[in-house]
Amino acid sequence: MSIAVQFQQVSRHYDSVRAVDDISLDIAEGEFFSMLGPSGSGKTTSLRLIAGFEQPSSGSLRIFGQEAAGLPPNLRAVNTVFQDYALFPHMNVLDNVAYGLMLKGVTKSERHRRAEEMLEMVKLGQYGSRRPSALSGGQRQRVALARALILQPRVLLLDEPLGALDLKLREQMQTELKTLQRQLGITFVFVTHDQGEAMSMSDRVAVFNKGRIEQVAAPQVLYNQPATAFVADFVGAANVFDGELASTLVGHAQSFAVRPERIRPAGQLADDDVVRVPGKLLDIQYLGAVSRYEVEVSGHKVVSMVLPNENGNATAPAEIGAALTLAWPSHAMLPLAG
Amino acid sequence: MMSIALPIPPAAPALGLWQRLGVTLYRHPGLQLGLLLGLPLLWFLVVYIGSLATLLVQSFFTFDDFTMEVSRELTLANYQQLLQPANFDVVLRTLSMASAVTLASAVLAFPLAYYMVRYARGWKKGFFYVAVMLPMWASYIVKVYAWTVLLAKDGIVYWAYQHLGLGGVVDWLMTIPLLGGNSLTTSHLGRFAVFTYIWLPFMILPIQAALERVPLGLMQASSDLGASGAQTFRHVILPLAFPGVVAGSIFTFSLTLGDYIIPQIIGPSGLFIGSMVYTMQGSIGNMPLAAAFTVVPVVIIALYLTGARKLGAFDAL
Amino acid sequence: MHSDQDRAPLWLRLLAYGGIGFLFLPIAVIIIYAFNAESAGYSFPPKGFTLSWFGAAFARNDVLQAIGLSLQLAALATVLAVLLGTLAAAAMYRRDFFGKNAITMMLILPIALPGIITGIALLSAFRLADIPSGFWTIAIGHATFCVVVIYNNVIARFRRMSYSLVEASQDLGADMFQTFRYVVLPQIATALLAGGMLAFALSFDEIIVTTFTAGNEVTLPIWMLNQLTRPRDVPITNVVAMTVMLITALPILGAYYLTRGTEDIAGSGK
Numbered sequence: 001m002s003i004a005v006q007f008q009q010v011s012r013h014y015d016s017v018r019a020v021d022d023i024s025l026d027i028a029e030g031e032f033f034s035m036l037g038p039s040g041s042g043k044t045t046s047l048r049l050i051a052g053f054e055q056p057s058s059g060s061l062r063i064f065g066q067e068a069a070g071l072p073p074n075l076r077a078v079n080t081v082f083q084d085y086a087l088f089p090h091m092n093v094l095d096n097v098a099y100g101l102m103l104k105g106v107t108k109s110e111r112h113r114r115a116e117e118m119l120e121m122v123k124l125g126q127y128g129s130r131r132p133s134a135l136s137g138g139q140r141q142r143v144a145l146a147r148a149l150i151l152q153p154r155v156l157l158l159d160e161p162l163g164a165l166d167l168k169l170r171e172q173m174q175t176e177l178k179t180l181q182r183q184l185g186i187t188f189v190f191v192t193h194d195q196g197e198a199m200s201m202s203d204r205v206a207v208f209n210k211g212r213i214e215q216v217a218a219p220q221v222l223y224n225q226p227a228t229a230f231v232a233d234f235v236g237a238a239n240v241f242d243g244e245l246a247s248t249l250v251g252h253a254q255s256f257a258v259r260p261e262r263i264r265p266a267g268q269l270a271d272d273d274v275v276r277v278p279g280k281l282l283d284i285q286y287l288g289a290v291s292r293y294e295v296e297v298s299g300h301k302v303v304s305m306v307l308p309n310e311n312g313n314a315t316a317p318a319e320i321g322a323a324l325t326l327a328w329p330s331h332a333m334l335p336l337a338g
Numbered sequence: 339m340m341s342i343a344l345p346i347p348p349a350a351p352a353l354g355l356w357q358r359l360g361v362t363l364y365r366h367p368g369l370q371l372g373l374l375l376g377l378p379l380l381w382f383l384v385v386y387i388g389s390l391a392t393l394l395v396q397s398f399f400t401f402d403d404f405t406m407e408v409s410r411e412l413t414l415a416n417y418q419q420l421l422q423p424a425n426f427d428v429v430l431r432t433l434s435m436a437s438a439v440t441l442a443s444a445v446l447a448f449p450l451a452y453y454m455v456r457y458a459r460g461w462k463k464g465f466f467y468v469a470v471m472l473p474m475w476a477s478y479i480v481k482v483y484a485w486t487v488l489l490a491k492d493g494i495v496y497w498a499y500q501h502l503g504l505g506g507v508v509d510w511l512m513t514i515p516l517l518g519g520n521s522l523t524t525s526h527l528g529r530f531a532v533f534t535y536i537w538l539p540f541m542i543l544p545i546q547a548a549l550e551r552v553p554l555g556l557m558q559a560s561s562d563l564g565a566s567g568a569q570t571f572r573h574v575i576l577p578l579a580f581p582g583v584v585a586g587s588i589f590t591f592s593l594t595l596g597d598y599i600i601p602q603i604i605g606p607s608g609l610f611i612g613s614m615v616y617t618m619q620g621s622i623g624n625m626p627l628a629a630a631f632t633v634v635p636v637v638i639i640a641l642y643l644t645g646a647r648k649l650g651a652f653d654a655l
Numbered sequence: 656m657h658s659d660q661d662r663a664p665l666w667l668r669l670l671a672y673g674g675i676g677f678l679f680l681p682i683a684v685i686i687i688y689a690f691n692a693e694s695a696g697y698s699f700p701p702k703g704f705t706l707s708w709f710g711a712a713f714a715r716n717d718v719l720q721a722i723g724l725s726l727q728l729a730a731l732a733t734v735l736a737v738l739l740g741t742l743a744a745a746a747m748y749r750r751d752f753f754g755k756n757a758i759t760m761m762l763i764l765p766i767a768l769p770g771i772i773t774g775i776a777l778l779s780a781f782r783l784a785d786i787p788s789g790f791w792t793i794a795i796g797h798a799t800f801c802v803v804v805i806y807n808n809v810i811a812r813f814r815r816m817s818y819s820l821v822e823a824s825q826d827l828g829a830d831m832f833q834t835f836r837y838v839v840l841p842q843i844a845t846a847l848l849a850g851g852m853l854a855f856a857l858s859f860d861e862i863i864v865t866t867f868t869a870g871n872e873v874t875l876p877i878w879m880l881n882q883l884t885r886p887r888d889v890p891i892t893n894v895v896a897m898t899v900m901l902i903t904a905l906p907i908l909g910a911y912y913l914t915r916g917t918e919d920i921a922g923s924g925k
């Protein structure tokens with residue numbers, strides 16, 4: 001397998017703001033790669049660097065081995081699905097999809113035939129003559145996808161394409177996008193701030209924070225072996241115990257995280273190799289299949305514990321305000337760097 | 339980690355001349371800017387700023403009163419001449435007309451603008467907007483001409499006040515020193531009416547724009563007839579609309595200040611700043627003094643703008 | 656109760672409609688007098704109505720020449736202003752650079768300063784450079800103060816256009832010129848048309864700057880001005896006045912129609 005996109009010490013600065021700060025990253029050909037992070041973390045800027053809408057302040061960016069810095073977007077073999085879809089409002093759907101082919105000088109009948117095919121593929125065969133403004137959000141999204149894919153890019157860039165859709169439609173599109181990517185076998189680079197979305201679709205995820213990459217790994221690895229407190233907290237929920245608190249609880253100063261679902265009331269864990277922490281139950285939140293229990297330990301730290309609800313009924317291990325000792329297996333502690 | 343083999347970098351595809359130009363522009367955003375801005379910037383620097391600079395330089399040239407010729411000898415004499423009492427009269431006359439016109443426009447414009455924003459809905463809103471915009475953009479010279487027709491002896495205005503039995507009142511008005519004149523067309527009042535008419539739309543639209551920003555709830559509260567309504571109007575609506583009035587006054591003031599056609603056609607004799615400049619360069623050929631004279635409205639407007647900026651007028655433009 | 660509140664008091668309605676009446680009074684006068692049978696003077700009520708002055712006016716060479724000259728000038732000034740204004744708007748949109756505010760100021764100055772200053776400045780420069788006054792000097796002056804009208808309209812449209820359209824076009828393989836032709840131009844077309852119509856009307860009407868730069872050329876407004884200072888052909892002047900009004904009113908209404916509900920074209924000033 002070869003490298004599709006390679007960042008080597010790439011930075012993008014605006015005056016004093018480091019939007020992307022010394023990033024090195026390899027994206028393999030054919031993988032579904034997500035860039036995950038909060039807003040302003042540098043993930044969108046990184047995507048725009050690949051597309052060519054931004055130019056790196058320093059470093060080298062290669063697309064299939066070819067240096068891309070200094071190459072305008074129209075000369076790059078990548079295509080983009082925009083967050084606002086960016087459909088041309090003065091063209092109908094068919095001409096939107098055929099736009100890239102028109103620029104290449106493909107004859108009208110040929111490009112319309114191929115655009116029809118693309119629209120069939122995204123299940124919008126009947127919509128060619130409509131204006132984008134006459135389509136729903138989900139339909140626009142598919143047109144944007146068809147328009148980008150008609151040029152058979154080797155890398156498809158998707159900038160939070162599902163952000164504007166409602167929950168049901170978003171979940172449906174997630175499945176469709178993943179299936180499409182598998183069928184086409186091309187590289188998808190997917191930017192999102194939604195960790196669930198990134199986890200469910202991606203082969204690998206890069207977690208961005210403050211212009212830097214915290215960790216690049218497969219979803220399972222991110223969840224089970226988060227490299228930093230930020231990753232542990234951002235990907236799934238986590239109780240992070242840092243230096244001082246870690247020392248008082250387990251006797252060494254290395255920070256660690258424990259997932260809420262790994263924690264149990266002390267009575268339910270008989271195993272020897274467990275950590276026990278006394279605390280006080282503050283609050284119970286009923287969430288349907290599970291309930292979340294907020295427990296105060298060491299006087300100020302609030303730890304969440306998630307317990308499954310038998311038959312949908314929450315059975316509280318203690319009264320609110322009463323003492324509750326928590327426990328977790330030693331191997332549930334995820335050691336964190338920094 | 340998955341195993342990743344580094345590929346051999348393929349040779350960059352050969353680019354055509356056109357594409358190379360695109361690459362160059364992409365790599366040098368400054369060049370893009372230069373290409374876009376170059377022509378308009380050059381035009382304005384050469385044609386406009388260049389002309390203004392020439393004008394300024396000419397104001398220091400010497401005009402020989404005997405030969406009626408301009409020589410390039412630098413002098414401050416033109417500016418000294420500005421301070422002559424006769425010229426001071428011209429400035430004063432122009433300034434008082436500009437102030438009177440501004441005040442009258444504001445008084446006429448405010449109720450109209452208020453009605454447009456507060457009460458006009460649907461098609462009426464469009465109607466009022468067009469009804470203000472159309473006269474504003476309509477030909478200046480045609481509007482001035484229309485007023486000479488309106489005010490002419492035996493014309494419409496004359497006919498109207500005769501029929502209303504106001505002949506005596508108008509005759510009396512014409513005898514008042516600062517309002518009157520031999521007839522309506524040669525009176526101060528006539529000139530004032532024409533100026534006010536011509537610049538009125540320039541006052542209505544900024545006030546309307548300023549009022550558009552007042553929340554409707556406040557507007558409605560102020561149309562309460564009780565004391566609270568009057569209070570809201572005085573303490574809330576008026577202060578909010580004031581920047582619009584100031585913005586409009588910039589137009590009415592500056593446009594009156596520089597006009598030389600209306601004073602020439604309607605009203606009694608007596609020069610305005612504009613007509614002074616026009617006469618100096620035209621029939622007399624004293625371009626240096628005319629140039630020096632243009633500095634007067636520029637300075638007045640600059641002072642006015644500085645004041646207006648402090649009152650927040652530019653937000654309403 | 657509420658519907659009562661939303662009706663304006665009578666005095667306010669009188670003032671508002673009275674104001675509009677005041678604004679249209681001279682316009683009505685021009686239209687009435689164009690059909691006035693009287694051959695001299697402006698007596699009211701008119702003695703009779705006739706269409707004959709239209710024939711007489713449009714048979715006059717000086718009138719036809721003035722109309723022709725003004726149309727040519729307005730067309731040329733508009734073309735130049737569209738070119739310069741669009742370039743300037745494209746340069747200023749989404750860019751921040753040293754001196755940007757000064758350039759914006761410079762574009763507005765020709766309409767912000769009294770026309771007499773622009774006029775005499777141009778005249779003094781043309782004289783100093785030994786450029787004889789005539790068609791081209793008028794056109795240069797007109798184009799200069801028309802630029803801002805185009806600039807304001809186009810940059811307002813740019814600001815409402817999503818920039819991702821431009822990026823999408825590049826992304827799909829278009830170079831700058833293709834992006835301009837296929838995406839940007841269709842987006843700004845109505846703004847350009849509206850701005851162009853306003854610029855045309857502005858140039859067609861202009862008198863103050865023109866009197867300085869015209870030399871011996873007689874544009875339609877200058878023809879009117881000559882008639883005003885030395886009235887000779889009252890009925891012909893009446894017809895010409897209405898013609899000027901119509902030629903400028905149509906593009907103004909067109910511009911309003913094109914930009915209705917989007918941007919404030921009147922805010923571009925005159």
